[in-house]
Amino acid sequence: MSTATTVRRTALNETMRKAGGKMVDFHGWELPIEFAGILKEHEAVRKSAGIFDVSHMGQVFVTGADAFKLLQLTNANDLRKATPGKGVYSHVTNEKAGLVDDIIAFCLAADRYLVIVNATTSTKDYEWFKAQAGKMLVKVENKSDDYSMIAIQGPNVPKMFDTFAPEALKLPRFGIVEKDLHGEHCYISRTGYTGEDGFEITAPHSIINKLWDEMMELGKPYGIVPCGLGARDTLRLESGYLLYGSDVDDVHTTYESGYGWVVSLDKGDFIGRQVLVDQKANGVKRRLTGLTLTGGVPRTGCKVFLDGKEIGELNSATYSPTLKKGIGVGYMTPADLKPGTPLEVEIRGRRVKAEVARTPFHKGTAFSKDLYTGKQ
Amino acid sequence: MSKPEELKYTKTHEYVHPGAEAVVGISDHAQHEMGDVVFVELPKVGQKLEKEKPCAVVESVKSAFDIYSPVSGEVTAVNAAVTGEPALLNQSPLENGWLFKIKPSNPAEADGLMDWNAYQEFVKQAAH
Numbered sequence: 001m002s003t004a005t006t007v008r009r010t011a012l013n014e015t016m017r018k019a020g021g022k023m024v025d026f027h028g029w030e031l032p033i034e035f036a037g038i039l040k041e042h043e044a045v046r047k048s049a050g051i052f053d054v055s056h057m058g059q060v061f062v063t064g065a066d067a068f069k070l071l072q073l074t075n076a077n078d079l080r081k082a083t084p085g086k087g088v089y090s091h092v093t094n095e096k097a098g099l100v101d102d103i104i105a106f107c108l109a110a111d112r113y114l115v116i117v118n119a120t121t122s123t124k125d126y127e128w129f130k131a132q133a134g135k136m137l138v139k140v141e142n143k144s145d146d147y148s149m150i151a152i153q154g155p156n157v158p159k160m161f162d163t164f165a166p167e168a169l170k171l172p173r174f175g176i177v178e179k180d181l182h183g184e185h186c187y188i189s190r191t192g193y194t195g196e197d198g199f200e201i202t203a204p205h206s207i208i209n210k211l212w213d214e215m216m217e218l219g220k221p222y223g224i225v226p227c228g229l230g231a232r233d234t235l236r237l238e239s240g241y242l243l244y245g246s247d248v249d250d251v252h253t254t255y256e257s258g259y260g261w262v263v264s265l266d267k268g269d270f271i272g273r274q275v276l277v278d279q280k281a282n283g284v285k286r287r288l289t290g291l292t293l294t295g296g297v298p299r300t301g302c303k304v305f306l307d308g309k310e311i312g313e314l315n316s317a318t319y320s321p322t323l324k325k326g327i328g329v330g331y332m333t334p335a336d337l338k339p340g341t342p343l344e345v346e347i348r349g350r351r352v353k354a355e356v357a358r359t360p361f362h363k364g365t366a367f368s369k370d371l372y373t374g375k376q
Numbered sequence: 377m378s379k380p381e382e383l384k385y386t387k388t389h390e391y392v393h394p395g396a397e398a399v400v401g402i403s404d405h406a407q408h409e410m411g412d413v414v415f416v417e418l419p420k421v422g423q424k425l426e427k428e429k430p431c432a433v434v435e436s437v438k439s440a441f442d443i444y445s446p447v448s449g450e451v452t453a454v455n456a457a458v459t460g461e462p463a464l465l466n467q468s469p470l471e472n473g474w475l476f477k478i479k480p481s482n483p484a485e486a487d488g489l490m491d492w493n494a495y496q497e498f499v500k501q502a503a504h
Contacts, residue, residue, distance in 0.1 A: 037466075038437040039412040230411070230438055297415050297435040319414045319437050348433065348440070 010055035011205035032228040041231035049154035058122030058144035066136035078264035097272035148208035153198035158372035169374035195239030195364035240360030287335035293354035385495035
């Protein structure tokens, strides 16, 4: 049965179709799953440059004297790391330390933050922030409907920015700069979901098609290609990035997801902190664990076995174009499986040999300490 | 090996090149819809297949697809090249990317399948 809800289209919809995008319904958004093919797009991003329409992502602005206080209360990470011009990846935690969402909180100024939230959770996040704000001196605004967003990703992308936005090349990873583009106020951050160096631009709908065309033109020497959700998923999974709703949710905690580095227990109180203190002291019973296999392609929901005993199932899994084998992550018990431990994954009723693998499965240029800073 | 006009097609997008040793594969339309093929699981030589029953699996990056035998019979050969290089299904579905050969137990079965014109019409209808 199809529901009566209408599918939402981004401001780039027509451009995506003209570029040959195979459009699909992604959580109520019509977005391209692929253009030239997932493998080609994946390779373009790993080796040179690719561009994505990520306008479904949400933007929540938190401003006012208590903006920092509100974000510090609602996040597991320490917002003190986000000084003006910088952002932090963080988990917004509920009372049980489950995740309301995983986000990037950018500090634009001491009293002004831009929070990039997931598409499916933007309303939930906005309401959560509002509810926690209580009597704080803070304004929370969900501006997700006002902005489009593109991601330009790949090792050659910084070179495209030499003329376009040299100031963006001075940004560290997770840095952000505000800049007028085509007469509109925009945000350029050195972030992404691919594991490669690159940028994301948050801009009003009115200029997003101009920006897209401009990026395609600047990327021509590097063979830039439009990329869809398919490549976005293979790239992010190889990079060990979490997908909200699949890998993390309101129930699983940050420690269980293997993202302990996000938790800052010493920053002071925050929602869900006590649960995380206990988990830190006593350990977790299950942990999101990576595996690789060669005899097939693992998929979400595949059961995982250790010594013949079921120990979990895969939350995300796919074929890794870089490793040329199957990769997946799933919550497994015991939580302390060592890389190399032999496992089995059930694919269509057959047990296929697998082994525990370290995540990220692949480290692209985003993991490099040495980012391109512009023509010297 | 085969021209699209010489083949018969199923509603599940397999083709068969009829003959004493019939060749089975997936249509160009099917490979295009699946996207990049990265894994193929074939039946075994000597295996008896039944018409419209799953007999092989083709996996693209996106998803897994069951392959249904267009006719009943015994597998006489499999294309080992596609297990080593699954991309052959995308590059050359009707030639280098064939899946297996089968000795039909009831050659009349293939007569009931769609010819090229009917299949093209079927694909067009399905798009609406």
